[in-house]
Amino acid sequence: MLFYDLRLPMRVPSSYAFFCLFFVTSLVQQPLCAQVSAPTEPTAVTAGATALPAASQKITAAVYPFRIAAEQQYQPTQTTPRPVAIANYTTLLFELLRTSNWFVPVESANMGTLLNSRQAQPLSTSEAGNNDAATAQQPTLILESGLFSNDAMPVSAEAVRSSGPTTAPGPWRQDRATVFIRAISVQTGQLLKTVYWTKTILSQPTGTNTYRYLLSNQPNAPLTGTTSVSPDRMAIVEAMKQAVDGLIIEGVRDGLWATSAMPIAQTRSMIAAYEARRLAQSGLEKADAQPKGNRQRRSPSFIDVSLYGGLSRYTGDYVNPLTKGAYGLSIDAYAIPYLGVQLNAATGTLASRAIFSTNITSLEANLLVRPLPFWRFTPLVVGGVGMLNRTGSSPLTFEGRSYLQYQAGLGFQYSLSTTVGFRAMVMYNLPQTDLLDGRQAGAHNDFYVRSTLGLVLHFGQYTRRSDK
Numbered sequence: 001m002l003f004y005d006l007r008l009p010m011r012v013p014s015s016y017a018f019f020c021l022f023f024v025t026s027l028v029q030q031p032l033c034a035q036v037s038a039p040t041e042p043t044a045v046t047a048g049a050t051a052l053p054a055a056s057q058k059i060t061a062a063v064y065p066f067r068i069a070a071e072q073q074y075q076p077t078q079t080t081p082r083p084v085a086i087a088n089y090t091t092l093l094f095e096l097l098r099t100s101n102w103f104v105p106v107e108s109a110n111m112g113t114l115l116n117s118r119q120a121q122p123l124s125t126s127e128a129g130n131n132d133a134a135t136a137q138q139p140t141l142i143l144e145s146g147l148f149s150n151d152a153m154p155v156s157a158e159a160v161r162s163s164g165p166t167t168a169p170g171p172w173r174q175d176r177a178t179v180f181i182r183a184i185s186v187q188t189g190q191l192l193k194t195v196y197w198t199k200t201i202l203s204q205p206t207g208t209n210t211y212r213y214l215l216s217n218q219p220n221a222p223l224t225g226t227t228s229v230s231p232d233r234m235a236i237v238e239a240m241k242q243a244v245d246g247l248i249i250e251g252v253r254d255g256l257w258a259t260s261a262m263p264i265a266q267t268r269s270m271i272a273a274y275e276a277r278r279l280a281q282s283g284l285e286k287a288d289a290q291p292k293g294n295r296q297r298r299s300p301s302f303i304d305v306s307l308y309g310g311l312s313r314y315t316g317d318y319v320n321p322l323t324k325g326a327y328g329l330s331i332d333a334y335a336i337p338y339l340g341v342q343l344n345a346a347t348g349t350l351a352s353r354a355i356f357s358t359n360i361t362s363l364e365a366n367l368l369v370r371p372l373p374f375w376r377f378t379p380l381v382v383g384g385v386g387m388l389n390r391t392g393s394s395p396l397t398f399e400g401r402s403y404l405q406y407q408a409g410l411g412f413q414y415s416l417s418t419t420v421g422f423r424a425m426v427m428y429n430l431p432q433t434d435l436l437d438g439r440q441a442g443a444h445n446d447f448y449v450r451s452t453l454g455l456v457l458h459f460g461q462y463t464r465r466s467d468k
Contacts, residue, residue, distance in 0.1 A: 052248055053270070055102040056260040062108045062139035062186070063097065066090040067146030092237065093145055096244045102257070106139055140186050145243070148178040148196060152232060155202065176200045177235035181243045183251070192256055195246040199239040203231035249274045298415055300373035301458035304332040306423050308454025314350035316437040316446035324349035326450050337373035337462045342366040342382065347395040350448055356437045359391045361398070362429070364407055373462070376415045380425065383408040388431050405431040413456060421456040 066089040097103040152175045178198040184191055203211045211231055229237070251257045253271045262270075312326040326348030334340035344364040351357035366384030388405045389398040411425035427450045436446035 052100060052102070052245065053259045053262045053267075056258045058102060058104050059141050059257060060104045060106060060139045061097065061141040061143045061183075063090070063094060063105045064108045064142070064144045066093055067144070068150075089147075089236065089240070093240060093244075096241060097143070100244060100248060102248050103141075103143075105143075108142070141192075142184040142186055144182040144184065145240070146180060147236060148180045150175075150177045150232065150236065152176075172202050172204045173231065174200060174202050175231045175235045177232070177239045179236060179239040179243045181247050183247060183256075193247060193251055193254065195243050195250060197239045197242040197246055199235045199242065201231050201235045201238075203234075246274070246278070298374065298376050298418060299461040300334070300337045300370070301418070302334055302460030302462065304330075304413075304456050304458055306330045306332070306454045306456045308423065308425070308452040310450060310452030310454075312348040312350065312448050312450040314352065314356075314437070314446065314448045316350075316352075316356075317434070317439040317441040318352035318356045318437055320353035320355075322351045322353055324351055326452065328452070330454075332368055334368075334370070334373075334462075338370055340368045340370065342368045342384070344386075346450065347391065348450065350436070352437070356439075358437070359393075359395070360388060360436075361391045361395045362386050362388045362405065362407075364405075366407070370413075376421075378413055380411045380413055380423070381409075382411070382425070382427070388429075388436075403431045403433045403436070405429055415456070415458065418461060419458050421458065422453070423456045424451075424453045426451045 068089075094105045097105040152173055155172045155174045176198060178196060180194060180196050182191060183193040205211055211229075248257075249271060252259060252267065253274075259267055307329055309325070309327040311323050313323045314321045326346060328344060328346030330342055330344040332340050332342045342365070344366060345361070346364070347359070347361040349357060349359050364384055364386030366382045369381040370378050371381070372378035384407060386405050386407060388403045390400050391397050392399055407427055407429045409425050409427035411423060413421055413423040415421035428447070429450060430447045431445060434440045434442070434445045
């Protein structure tokens with residue numbers, strides 16, 4: 001309505017119109033009511049260290065400034081690079097340590113003087129009792145922290161949709177930050193504990209300084225929401241929160257410090273829950289770190305059992321061959337992920353139109369090559385020797401002589417999971433006789449081709465070294 005009034009017959013100076021436009025735009029982008037101040041910008045993710053049990057004795061720790069490598073001090077997706085505020089992260093780390101109720105953080109300035117304080121520390125328990133006031137603020141721990149890695153990359157809407165419950169179109173970006181915290185004893189200089197934590201955030205701008213985010217490496221269902229915190233900063237802050245939690249819990253687990261009046265069973269339950277969360281997050285990080293194609297990877301099996309059915313077609317001394325049914329069972333055992341042996345039993349019918357028909361059973365021993373054992377989809381190459389017999393009404397009722405045969409084949413296998421999959425094969429079978437159809441003619445032996453599709457059951461698993 002304002003712009004309509006500006007276009008009335010009365011002539012308005014252009015400078016006045018620009019001022020009005022600027023005023024209205026500024027008004028829209030400013031808060032229209034008072035806002036409550038907060039110590040830090042909320043990220044609505046982690047319950048954080050404040051949910052941990054109290055310490056039996058708070059630890060005075062000298063905290064070094066949060067370290068960021070020179071190449072990481074610029075936002076990776078900004079058009080105009082702006083430095084990361086290192087001092088802000090150091091202040092946040094102090095606040096996280098303080099609110100955890102486990103640490104009394106002190107500045108690491110003049111660290112030489114603080115390190116020399118170890119000489120002034122009591123040498124015996126009796127001296128410690130007489131010098132509590134003097135030693136109250138002497139640090140017993142040095143905490144070093146920093147940004148181990150920080151990267152961002154664009155991702156497609158399809159990739160985001162597969163990672164969580166969202167259907168938002170448009171460009172997304174993935175921010176991944178890994179934070180480390182090291183605890184060093186002032187008394188001995190020994191490295192007591194190093195904790196790493198990675199946080200991955202998928203985000204999409206939704207307006208002026210607002211973002212829709214998806215925490216893709218949550219141990220349970222992915223957490224979604226909106227925030228005014230930049231995604232790269234959000235990833236660092238959340239990784240820092242988790243690293244402080246991890247430092248406390250792993251220290252309790254390793255006996256570096258203890259909780260106050262917490263039952264042993266409850267302590268063990270807390271540690272077990274942390275270990276499960278850490279293990280789940282570690283597995284999700286590996287999946288997130290792989291391109292989409294690599295998510296087709298799996299751990300290959302030791303033994304495969306396949307029950308299959310299909311068709312066989314004879315070629316021999318009679319014309320007009322027919323395609324008949326066939327079925328069988330195979331058992332594969334792998335000495336290494338790429339190579340194994342196969343025992344195969346198959347039965348079927350060979351026939352030509354109105355002239356020849358016979359049932360056969362073959363028992364085969366093959367070498368089996370699996371070129372891509374760590375992928376869900378892998379080709380298969382098979383070759384070996386076997387024995388072939390004519391049979392009566394039952395596949396095990398052998399009639400006449402047994403014939404040696406050679407066989408070779410190609411196929412593929414797709415594993416739906418670590419326990420079940422599908423397999424398709426085409427086998428060329430060459431019996432060492434020209435009497436398979438009861439007639440000897442021509443210069444070549446009779447042969448047949450068998451094409452099958454079957455269900456595969458997997459037993460046991462190899463583990464890639466990179467996953468150990």
